[in-house]
Each structure stands twice: as structure tokens, then as C-alpha cells.
Amino acid sequence: MANKLNVDGILLFEQPFARVPYENYRKVFRTSQRNVERDLKAVQSAATDLAKQSSSGSVNSEAAIQSIDAMITNVENLKRKLSDLHDTAGKPTQDVIRERLQHLATIESIPMANDPEFGRWADTRLDRWLVDWALRNGKEKTARMIAKEKHIETLVDIELFSDIKRIEDALERHSCTEAIAWCNENKTALRKMKSTLEFDLRLQEYIELSRACKYDEAMEYARKHLAPWKETHMDQIQQATVLLAVRPERAYGRYKRLYDFSRWTVLVQSFRTAIYSLNTLPTEPLLHLSLYAGLASLKLPACFLHATKNVDCPVCDGEAGSGSQGLGLGKLAEEVPLSHHANSTIVCYITGKIMDADNMPLAFPDTGYVYSREAMEEMSLKNGGMVTCPRSKATCKFSALRRVYIS
Incomplete structure (x- = not known):
């Protein structure tokens, strides 16, 4: 049914x-x-x-x-x-x-x-x-x-997202304390996921100690928190130990990248990925995913041609594909693939409406350009039975138009 x-x-x-x-x-x-x-x-x-x-x-x-x-x-x-x-x-x-x-x-x-x-x-x-x-x-x-x-x-999961925001705000303030505490609470699950988030956080705390020239504390920290990861992260640990002899202003290559503050942004993204995976949360809002499913079934190449807008098509709404920040669903539709139709769907170049049995397509005899019967009838009524192709400028009588059958 x-x-x-x-x-x-x-x-x-x-x-x-x-x-x-x-x-x-x-x-x-x-x-x-x-x-x-x-x-x-x-x-x-x-x-x-x-x-x-x-x-x-x-x-x-x-x-x-x-x-x-x-x-x-x-x-x-x-x-x-x-x-x-x-x-x-x-x-x-x-x-x-x-x-x-x-x-x-x-x-x-x-x-x-x-x-x-x-x-x-x-x-x-x-x-x-x-x-x-x-x-x-x-x-x-x-x-x-x-x-x-x-x-x-x-x-709804307000408390979960409130907790996520609290930890992300701490990371943006360059503090790993809250994120490391979360890793300790979920150590077993993170290990099963083969997540390296805890190591990345520990490494960043070590980097910040090196940046502050607290070399004794950095060495003690490395022995306590980085050494346990030597079997899987020895190369990164060895690179990090060189920071004890390289000041941030003199760092170059891989050592300059270790001192780069953009690492904090990466940590925020890594934490978000880990906590989303742990709770099987998608990275996109559920509202977007549901809209994607519907838009993917409607999206056609014609939706992104300015001259062939369908007034009833949500994909054509919002200046999709123009690069502007359209307010309609067209902006969201840019991220989904084109739909696959078992049968052809033809949209009128003039009205933007779908041509079907009730609004059959008609072709100009010489050029072969196709338009909807509704558009051609309206044009012929205004021009004494004559119709003009808007693309080729060819003119003929309405009765000369050929009917096209959709496969």
C-alpha cells in the first residue's frame, strides 16, 4: 500500500x-x-x-x-x-x-x-x-x-551538548583539563574505537610546557604521560622531545607545526568526532540529514540553471549554485548528489514547470527546442496564433509545433 x-x-x-x-x-x-x-x-x-x-x-x-x-x-x-x-x-x-x-x-x-x-x-x-x-x-x-x-x-540531549560546549570552550581557552577528564571517564570505549584523542591532548600539554620554557616539568610530564604511548607513537614522541632545545620563535618545519596554535582547533574537532562517535551522533544535524534525503530525490541539473527555475521546486529556491547565501533550501541542496530518475523529467524553459501528460511538451519544427503546451498557448493567444522560440528566435504558427513523447 x-x-x-x-x-x-x-x-x-x-x-x-x-x-x-x-x-x-x-x-x-x-x-x-x-x-x-x-x-x-x-x-x-x-x-x-x-x-x-x-x-x-x-x-x-x-x-x-x-x-x-x-x-x-x-x-x-x-x-x-x-x-x-x-x-x-x-x-x-x-x-x-x-x-x-x-x-x-x-x-x-x-x-x-x-x-x-x-x-x-x-x-x-x-x-x-x-x-x-x-x-x-x-x-x-x-x-x-x-x-x-x-x-x-x-x-532531547541538552545536557550532552551542554557538556560538549563546556569542554570545547575549555579547549578554545587552551586548557586540556576537562577534555582529559572526559577521556579518563571513557577510556575503555575510546580504546575500542582506537581513538588517539588522549595522546593528542597529552602531547599538547607537553608542547605548552615547552613553550613556557618549563623544561623540567616538560620532561617529567613526558615520562609520566607520553612514555606509555611509545609503542604506537614513538615518532611523535621523539619529535616532541626536540622541542626542549627549540624555542618557538626559532622553530622551523615540523617543529614549527608543533608550536602552531592551530593545533587547538584540530583538538576541538578531534574531541567532537570522538564524542559524536561514542554516542553514534551524526556529524550533521538530524534536520539537515532528513532534508538531504528529500532534496536528493528532487535535485536535477536544471535546478542550477538560472533560466530554468521551477517555481514549485525547493531545490531551485534560494539561488542554489550562485555562490550567494540563499535563504532557501537550494543552498542546502548544493551538498547532495543529483537524483536518479528511471523516467525522464522535463522542465519547461519558460515557466519552470514540469512537462507531463497534462502539460505536454511541444517542439519547434526547425530547431527542435521544446517548451510546455501551457507556455506556447499563452504566447499564441498574445500574438495572434504565432509563437517565437526564446532561444533561437524562430517563429511559426502554434499549429506547426510538434508534440513530443516523454520516454
Whole structure:
């Protein structure tokens, strides 16, 4: 059925929607796991010592009681930490995951695309994409306002993008502290992705110490933070060690590039790529991706010829291809490939409208130039039955025009 809802196609855009809260919950789980391992290790160690003393008969009752009290205190502290973590991060994240999955499950019960329920679901999706676009373009206040007015706070990732902006702002201020802390929180995932972001950040901190002539600190920093990467980044480490003998104003070649401040811009881009990959976020706004899909099916070479504009074509809108900052969708369409049509689509040179069975194409007998019947009829009514080709200037009677069949 033509109007049957394509659920699989819709869900192609929704992977980040479900993945982001899942990654947040994984962080909560890892934090809980670290707390359990650290605190229980101390309890197990104390219990082992107490058992050894008891088996050897050298246990002191008062010391044993104090040891047991200490173990009880550690367990109670662990319970409190886990409870606080669950209340402040775990349960809210669980609620977000539940609401998002329920939101996605709604479309499985909608059979047709013209169902009013799908219209409401699609409106909510558009609101989500608008929030995503605003967040990616630094308009956090606008994003929060839309989310609040549309009651979709749990369906958008404002906190994630707020965190991204905080770390990127720090990098733009030439500080790696926040980005390195993020790398430590996601060390396992970054290792699986084979990301070199942490090394790049460590290398930049070493470069800044060299730039400030803090050579002792730079050497100590290299031993502590760069040496562990020697198996995979030995060439870069060796180049970096030369900076201890090369001042920024005297640097040349590869050493001048190491001192170049543009490296901070590259670090911002590398961090963004890493955090987007970790959360399966596309590098383009979801709103753009959805528009790309539609524009790619409409884009034709004729859309970029000024003389053949189709008033009903969104690709022709906005001075596409002219190099100007057009306000229409044509500017966005410049980035998508031309569409592939199984059947020919012909656009009238004069009106910009598509020629079909209702507006058949007519060709001039001598030149072969083709125009729509609507344009030729209008021209003949104004000129006593005569029509003129705007390109070749050839003139003939309207009745002399030949009908063209579209293959």
C-alpha cells in the first residue's frame, strides 16, 4: 500500500535517540562498579586479616570488634554512595530510556502514514530535530525554550551538548583539563574505537610546557604521560622531545607545526568526532540529514540553471549554485548528489514547470527546442496564433509545433 508506514526507514534516524541515554547509564554503571570494587576490596582485606588472626589464635577481641565496626561502616558508606548515585543519575537516566523507547514504540502501532497519530508523532520528531539543530549551532537558550514549551525535555540531549560546549570552550581557552577528564571517564570505549584523542591532548600539554620554557616539568610530564604511548607513537614522541632545545620563535618545519596554535582547533574537532562517535551522533544535524534525503530525490541539473527555475521546486529556491547565501533550501541542496530518475523529467524553459501528460511538451519544427503546451498557448493567444522560440528566435504558427513523447 502506498501510504503504509515505513517503520524501518523511520528508525534509521533514531539510533542516536536511543543510544545517548544508554551511554549515560553505562557511565553510571561503571561508576557504581568502581565504588563497589574499591570499598569492598578494603572490607575483604580486613575480613581476611581477621580470619588469619582467628585461625592462629592471636585475635584480640577488642581489635576484632573495631575491625568489624570499620567493615560495617565501609559497607554502609558504599550503600549510601550507590543510593545517591542511583537517585541523582541512575533512576533519571532509566526514566529517560523508558520514555524514549515508548516514544519509538508508538509508531509500530500506526499502520498508515496519513494517520493523525503519526502526524502528531512526526511533529514531535520535528521539534526534537529543531532542538538538535539549535544545540549544534550554539543556541542552547533557544533549544531549552523549545524543549520546555513542547514538553520534550526527556526526548532531547541538552545536557550532552551542554557538556560538549563546556569542554570545547575549555579547549578554545587552551586548557586540556576537562577534555582529559572526559577521556579518563571513557577510556575503555575510546580504546575500542582506537581513538588517539588522549595522546593528542597529552602531547599538547607537553608542547605548552615547552613553550613556557618549563623544561623540567616538560620532561617529567613526558615520562609520566607520553612514555606509555611509545609503542604506537614513538615518532611523535621523539619529535616532541626536540622541542626542549627549540624555542618557538626559532622553530622551523615540523617543529614549527608543533608550536602552531592551530593545533587547538584540530583538538576541538578531534574531541567532537570522538564524542559524536561514542554516542553514534551524526556529524550533521538530524534536520539537515532528513532534508538531504528529500532534496536528493528532487535535485536535477536544471535546478542550477538560472533560466530554468521551477517555481514549485525547493531545490531551485534560494539561488542554489550562485555562490550567494540563499535563504532557501537550494543552498542546502548544493551538498547532495543529483537524483536518479528511471523516467525522464522535463522542465519547461519558460515557466519552470514540469512537462507531463497534462502539460505536454511541444517542439519547434526547425530547431527542435521544446517548451510546455501551457507556455506556447499563452504566447499564441498574445500574438495572434504565432509563437517565437526564446532561444533561437524562430517563429511559426502554434499549429506547426510538434508534440513530443516523454520516454
